[in-house]
Each structure stands twice: as C-alpha cells, then as structure tokens.
Amino acid sequence: MSDFWELLRKREQQFFGFEKSGFRHGARFIAVSSIAEQYYCEYKLENEFALGEIPSEAKSAGTVLHDELMPTERISREQFADLIARKEPSMAVLDVWGESGGLSVVGTPDHIVWSEGRPIWLVELKTTKGDPAPLWEDQENQVRIYGLLLERMGFDCSQMQLAVVRLKSGELDDQHKKEWVVQISGALLEGKTKWLELRYPGRMKVHILKHEPEKAEKAIASKAGYWLGEREPKSSTSVGKCRACEYSSICPKSLSAPPRPSGEMTG
Numbered sequence: 001m002s003d004f005w006e007l008l009r010k011r012e013q014q015f016f017g018f019e020k021s022g023f024r025h026g027a028r029f030i031a032v033s034s035i036a037e038q039y040y041c042e043y044k045l046e047n048e049f050a051l052g053e054i055p056s057e058a059k060s061a062g063t064v065l066h067d068e069l070m071p072t073e074r075i076s077r078e079q080f081a082d083l084i085a086r087k088e089p090s091m092a093v094l095d096v097w098g099e100s101g102g103l104s105v106v107g108t109p110d111h112i113v114w115s116e117g118r119p120i121w122l123v124e125l126k127t128t129k130g131d132p133a134p135l136w137e138d139q140e141n142q143v144r145i146y147g148l149l150l151e152r153m154g155f156d157c158s159q160m161q162l163a164v165v166r167l168k169s170g171e172l173d174d175q176h177k178k179e180w181v182v183q184i185s186g187a188l189l190e191g192k193t194k195w196l197e198l199r200y201p202g203r204m205k206v207h208i209l210k211h212e213p214e215k216a217e218k219a220i221a222s223k224a225g226y227w228l229g230e231r232e233p234k235s236s237t238s239v240g241k242c243r244a245c246e247y248s249s250i251c252p253k254s255l256s257a258p259p260r261p262s263g264e265m266t267g
C-alpha cells in the first residue's frame with residue numbers, strides 16, 4: 001500500500017488506542033450523529049443515556065430504507081484504496097475520525113463518490129414523513145462534520161461538495177430503490193439534481209452545500225462544553241420538537257403535556 005495509506009493506518013491506531021479520560025457519560029468517542037442530535041435537543045441525549053434508546057416506527061422504517069437504498073458490502077483496505085483511486089467516479093464509504101474542539105469524534109457518512117483518490121461528493125440521506133424542502137441545522141451540521149473529519153484524515157477535499165438528500169419515506173417502489181444510489185450519484189456528478197427533484201415533486205429535495213471546514217469546527221465547538229462537563233444539557237424550547245420526540249411522555253423537560261387520562265375535565 002502507498003505511504004498515504006500506511007500513515008493513515010498508523011494515525012488511526014493511535015487515535016483509537018490513545019488512553020484518555022472519558023467525556024460525559026464516560027464516552028471515549030463522540031459520534032457525529034450525537035453532536036447532530038444536540039442541535040435538535042441536548043436533553044434527548046441525556047434521556048438516551050439514562051433511559052436507553054426508545055425504538056420508534058419512524059426510526060426503524062428509516063433504517064430499513066437506508067439499507068435498501070444504499071446497500072454496502074465490506075471490502076479490504078487494499079480494495080478500497082484501488083477502488084477510489086480510479087479516475088471514473090466510484091462509490092465507497094469509510095469510517096471517519098478525528099479531533100476537534102477537544103473532542104474525539106467518529107462517524108460513518110451515508111455515501112461518498114470518489115475520483116482519483118479524492119472525495120468529490122459526500123452525501124447524507126434523511127428520510128421524513130413531512131415536507132423534504134427545509135434543511136434542518138442538525139442535518140446540515142452532520143454532513144459538514146463528516147467533511148471536516150475526512151479532510152483531517154488527510155484526503156484532498158478541495159473538489160468536494162456536500163449534499164443532504166431529504167426523501168419522503170414510502171415514496172419509492174422496489175425498482176426505484178434499486179436504482180437510487182446510482183441515480184443520485186449520477187445526478188450530482190452531472191449537476192442534474194433539479195431534474196431528479198422534478199421526477200419526485202414534493203417528495204425529494206437535494207440540498208447542496210459548499211465544504212467549509214471552519215463551519216464544522218464551529219458547530220462542534222459550540223456543543224463541546226456538554227461533553228467536556230463544562231455545562232449542563234440544554235433542553236428544547238420548541239413544543240413541536242417535544243411533541244415529535246419519543247421521550248415526550250417521560251422527559252422531565254418536555255414542553256408537550258402528556259395526554260390527560262380519559263374523563264379528566266378542565267375547570
């Protein structure tokens with residue numbers, strides 16, 4: 001393998017092997033998805049650590065759809081290096097890791113398109129039951145942080161762009177699911193995402209962002225205090241978020257009143 005991959009392997013071993021005191025809740029590494037969740041509600045993380053994850057229909061359906069749209073097959077490091085070195089675009093994902101804002105951050109992006117060893121598109125898929133048009137802060141920061149980590153690992157990200165694809169769940173038939181990852185990659189490479197959105201009116205939105213690592217650094221820095229034990233978690237100020245949250249009926253900070261027992265009257 002080339003010097004780049006040898007060096008990356010050594011740095012990776014150091015990063016994961018380095019003994020350090022844990023972050024909040026004893027965590028050794030902080031998942032990119034957890035930082036993104038802080039942008040929704042930090043108290044949700046507290047609930048997850050205290051009460052465990054609560055399965056929800058939407059989460060399970062989202063996971064199944066992810067696997068259907070972006071099926072992966074494990075390959076060796078050597079095969080990965082060969083695949084992404086090609087000039088013609090190739091599709092492959094890897095775990096990303098790095099230090100930022102005093103945190104050791106790890107994660108796995110949904111999808112990356114490569115050419116000549118460089119990432120050119122970093123893509124995150126988000127399913128929704130609602131309107132796919134808005135891009136939420138947590139989703140934007142998640143893809144930005146993946147981009148930052150990829151750059152910190154030493155990949156040349158000078159040509160890379162970011163995309164968050166928001167898709168209404170339950171909208172694709174089996175044939176479209178099979179073709180999806182190739183279709184979205186092709187549309188991004190050819191600059192035809194608008195055409196793709198027209199094919200799925202109101203059901204798909206492709207949000208394209210410039211790779212700006214400093215924005216990702218800021219996004220991590222503004223949430224690091226929670227993990228470093230410098231402050232207590234902040235809870236959501238949005239009734240709508242609490243209403244949609246799986247912890248709403250048991251969360252002490254919930255702004256959404258639990259349903260009244262039947263027969264209870266207000267005066």
Ligand code: SF4
Pocket residue numbers: 041042043044045047235236241242243245246247248251252253254255
């Ligand atoms: S119920 Fe509200 S405050 Fe509690 S975790 Fe959920 S979103 Fe946060």
